[in-house]
Amino acid sequence: MDILKGNKTIDQGMETPQEFAHRIMKMINSATMTVALSLGVETGLLKIMGDLQEPSTSSQIAQRAGLKERYVREWLGAMVVGRIVDVDPIEDTYYVPPERRPFLVDGPMNVVAFSRLIPMLCEAYDSVAECFRRDGPSGVSYTKYGKFHQFMDHMSNMLHNTTLIPDVVPSIPGLVPKLESGCDCLDVGCGRGRAVLLLAQRFPRSVFYGIDISDEAISFARNEAQRLSLSNCHFIIKDAASLPERWVEQFGFIICFDAMHDMAHPRIVLNGIHRALAPGGIFGMLELNVHSHPSKNIGNPRAVDGYVISMMHCMPVSLGFEDGAGLGTMWGREMAVKMLEEVGFTDVSMTPSKDKFNLIYVAKKKIE
Numbered sequence: 115m116d117i118l119k120g121n122k123t124i125d126q127g128m129e130t131p132q133e134f135a136h137r138i139m140k141m142i143n144s145a146t147m148t149v150a151l152s153l154g155v156e157t158g159l160l161k162i163m164g165d166l167q168e169p170s171t172s173s174q175i176a177q178r179a180g181l182k183e184r185y186v187r188e189w190l191g192a193m194v195v196g197r198i199v200d201v202d203p204i205e206d207t208y209y210v211p212p213e214r215r216p217f218l219v220d221g222p223m224n225v226v227a228f229s230r231l232i233p234m235l236c237e238a239y240d241s242v243a244e245c246f247r248r249d250g251p252s253g254v255s256y257t258k259y260g261k262f263h264q265f266m267d268h269m270s271n272m273l274h275n276t277t278l279i280p281d282v283v284p285s286i287p288g289l290v291p292k293l294e295s296g297c298d299c300l301d302v303g304c305g306r307g308r309a310v311l312l313l314a315q316r317f318p319r320s321v322f323y324g325i326d327i328s329d330e331a332i333s334f335a336r337n338e339a340q341r342l343s344l345s346n347c348h349f350i351i352k353d354a355a356s357l358p359e360r361w362v363e364q365f366g367f368i369i370c371f372d373a374m375h376d377m378a379h380p381r382i383v384l385n386g387i388h389r390a391l392a393p394g395g396i397f398g399m400l401e402l403n404v405h406s407h408p409s410k411n412i413g414n415p416r417a418v419d420g421y422v423i424s425m426m427h428c429m430p431v432s433l434g435f436e437d438g439a440g441l442g443t444m445w446g447r448e449m450a451v452k453m454l455e456e457v458g459f460t461d462v463s464m465t466p467s468k469d470k471f472n473l474i475y476v477a478k479k480k481i482e
């Protein structure tokens with residue numbers, strides 16, 4: 115068992131040194147393969163492979179993708195040895211067996227989109243490395259991650275499109291009637307606004323506000339709202355740590371999805387959210403389904419990428435601000451519940467998302 119007792123770490127299994135070295139090589143192989151998968155998403159090659167009905171040559175695939183054959187052939191080589199794509203060595207043709215296809219193309223079973231995380235994080239690789247040095251900078255600016263909002267939007271689109279309206283909203287007691295009859299709602303750290311856009315379409319009597327510090331994300335969200343002709347949502351560039359006075363006790367429902375751990379001043383933000391909620395109002399927070407101590411996260415499939423994402427992005431962007439807290443993606447349920455209770459929330463509950471990777475915290479503001 116991999117647990118910590120007192121100060122002693124307990125052996126993580128009966129692994130030989132050779133097995134340990136092998137395990138590391140496997141990790142490096144998987145990581146390099148992830149770069150090729152990400153390029154497959156970026157160039158549209160994985161979608162083409164997922165849609166191919168007939169085995170095709172590298173020239174046919176390159177032609178269809180509008181890409182250079184030589185690069186496509188090298189990429190196909192990686193896909194073959196990584197056992198994503200099968201090859202017929204006689205005909206020199208490539209294809210993906212039907213049972214693998216849904217995992218490669220957009221839709222509820224897509225798993226490859228997440229591979230784009232690696233190049234996105236590595237945009238700031240040197241800057242993060244500098245932060246480790248004692249005399250290095252304290253954090254990294256969002257501007258170093260050029261593709262962050264695009265990546266985040268892709269991921270939230272897939273997550274929220276399939277789960278927000280059918281699963282998450284109905285799982286919160288009393289929320290559907292509240293939103294159907296109409297109330298003011300706020301999304302804190304809304305990014306490109308996917309959650310707000312979906313909620314505003316489903317609940318036309320409620321008014322939704324999305325705030326974010328990123329002007330790029332907010333202008334994208336505004337354009338989407340306009341494209342969808344939504345008049346009940348408003349996107350504002352705003353620091354969540356300084357909510358306007360006029361918002362005190364204004365909102366019946368506030369959400370913060372995958373964003374609290376990124377905040378430079380999460381305690382101030384949580385206090386502000388509590389103040390902005392009307393008595394009896396509901397706060398819904400989505401965070402990774404993890405514990406606060408690494409020893410309790412061994413074996414959790416989201417813990418490895420969780421710590422790495424945290425180290426490469428979420429923690430440094432928070433620490434990059436003056437007095438940034440650097441909570442990190444893996445702040446975990448124990449600390450999250452403690453902080454929610456400290457700002458005055460009662461009835462804090464946690465429900466795992468459908469895929470079990472996230473936790474939806476639901477906290478109520480007391481009616482005095």
Ligand SMILES: C[S@@+](CC[C@H](N)C(=O)[O-])C[C@H]1O[C@@H](n2cnc3c(N)ncnc32)[C@H](O)[C@@H]1O
Nearest residue numbers: 270303304305326327328353354371372373377
């Ligand atoms: C991981 S993203 C999540 C975005 C969105 N909620 C989603 O699920 O796609 C975190 C977001 O929090 C925003 N953010 C970070 N600090 C903020 C602050 N102090 N005030 C408002 N937004 C902030 C970032 O710009 C980013 O869009």
